[in-house]
Amino acid sequence: MDSFGRKIDYLRISVTDRCNERCLYCMPEGYKGWERKTDHLTAEEIVRVVRVAAGLGFRKFRLTGGEPLVRGDVPEIIRTITAIPGVESVGLSTNGTKLAALAGILHAAGLRTANVSLDALDPEIYRRITGGNLDAVLAGIRAALAAGFERVKLNCVLMRGVNEQELWPLALFAAEHGLPLRFIELMPLTRTDVLTEKNFLPIGDAMRLLSQHDELIPQPDCRLGHGPARYYQLKKTGALVGFIGAMTNLHFCETCNKMRLTADGKIRPCLGDHGEIDLRAALRNNDDDESLRKIFLEALRLKPLDHQFRGQYQPLRPMTAIGG
Numbered sequence: 001m002d003s004f005g006r007k008i009d010y011l012r013i014s015v016t017d018r019c020n021e022r023c024l025y026c027m028p029e030g031y032k033g034w035e036r037k038t039d040h041l042t043a044e045e046i047v048r049v050v051r052v053a054a055g056l057g058f059r060k061f062r063l064t065g066g067e068p069l070v071r072g073d074v075p076e077i078i079r080t081i082t083a084i085p086g087v088e089s090v091g092l093s094t095n096g097t098k099l100a101a102l103a104g105i106l107h108a109a110g111l112r113t114a115n116v117s118l119d120a121l122d123p124e125i126y127r128r129i130t131g132g133n134l135d136a137v138l139a140g141i142r143a144a145l146a147a148g149f150e151r152v153k154l155n156c157v158l159m160r161g162v163n164e165q166e167l168w169p170l171a172l173f174a175a176e177h178g179l180p181l182r183f184i185e186l187m188p189l190t191r192t193d194v195l196t197e198k199n200f201l202p203i204g205d206a207m208r209l210l211s212q213h214d215e216l217i218p219q220p221d222c223r224l225g226h227g228p229a230r231y232y233q234l235k236k237t238g239a240l241v242g243f244i245g246a247m248t249n250l251h252f253c254e255t256c257n258k259m260r261l262t263a264d265g266k267i268r269p270c271l272g273d274h275g276e277i278d279l280r281a282a283l284r285n286n287d288d289d290e291s292l293r294k295i296f297l298e299a300l301r302l303k304p305l306d307h308q309f310r311g312q313y314q315p316l317r318p319m320t321a322i323g324g
Contacts, residue, residue, distance in 0.1 A: 002303045010060040010226045010258040011053050014323025015074060016040055017263045019067040021095050022131040025157050025186055025194065026319040040263045043073045045283045047080050049261060052292045054086035060226045062091040064324040066263065069098040075109040082110035091115065091225065093324050097132055099140025103147040112150040113225065116141055119156050120166040121173055129162060153224065154181045158201040167206055168213050175239035182229050182242040187272070187309055189319035203243040210234065210241065228252060246309060253306045259299060260323050267299040272307025274316055
């Protein structure tokens with residue numbers, strides 16, 4: 001439990017800040033942070049952190065980036081941490097571009113769920129947002145389904161003037177393939193000015209856009225995974241859509257259950273707060289596990305009640321450096 005009575009049992013682990021795409025909402029133009037940081041945690045260090053976290057009561061883990069699959073040892077990391085006592089679930093967040101080649105290997109390693117970023121189905125809009133190739137992502141989604149993943153969720157970040165027209169095609173795509181689709185409000189993780197009226201598309205507007213095509217039926221008891229999405233079913237198409245409103249939902253943080261581990265070994269109690277505690281030094285100094293537990297507990301003590309995004313939040317590190 002944190003200081004506010006929330007059960008914190010979910011750790012998101014960034015295994016790298018590198019990425020093979022350049023999403024508008026994640027990586028500032030010209031970002032090359034990894035060129036100055038060659039000190040990402042090793043696979044052995046990540047496994048040790050998970051073992052300590054599981055001993056403290058963390059049960060749910062997710063590997064993120066950057067793009068985690070640009071790191072070649074991710075299957076071995078998954079294979080090892082799924083065997084740790086106390087670990088109940090291990091997920092992956094990915095842009096999907098490398099899934100086609102790796103889905104079978106990841107499934108054999110023990111991975112059962114993946115979240116795939118899909119911000120548009122129009123190839124040119126997708127390229128504008130990410131700089132990447134939509135066909136590779138769609139191939140990755142198909143490969144994950146063919147490999148037998150228990151759940152593949154699609155994530156779409158809402159951007160006014162960029163992908164409003166993609167919301168309904170994405171809902172139809174999700175319905176066709178039986179995949180949950182989540183719409184996520186833009187957060188100031190590259191620059192503060194992303195939250196201007198010109199750029200920001202709230203989930204309320206997204207719901208109204210979808211309601212022009214189909215009726216949204218609330219699913220208050222639907223829980224898919226461990227995140228904060230509120231789910232609805234589209235009556236005619238059957239699509240299951242979730243909405244994550246970090247900016248407009250004033251109760252967003254009340255049920256927060258997570259902390260983050262950055263690729264360079266910092267425990268970050270809250271995505272929307274600058275506070276971080278260095279864990280890498282203790283790992284590299286071969287401190288005992290009790291020292292690591294104390295660092296986790298200190299981070300838990302420092303976890304704030306609410307994120308700071310609604311003020312004039314100035315990101316010191318972009319999303320790709322913190323972990324998605």
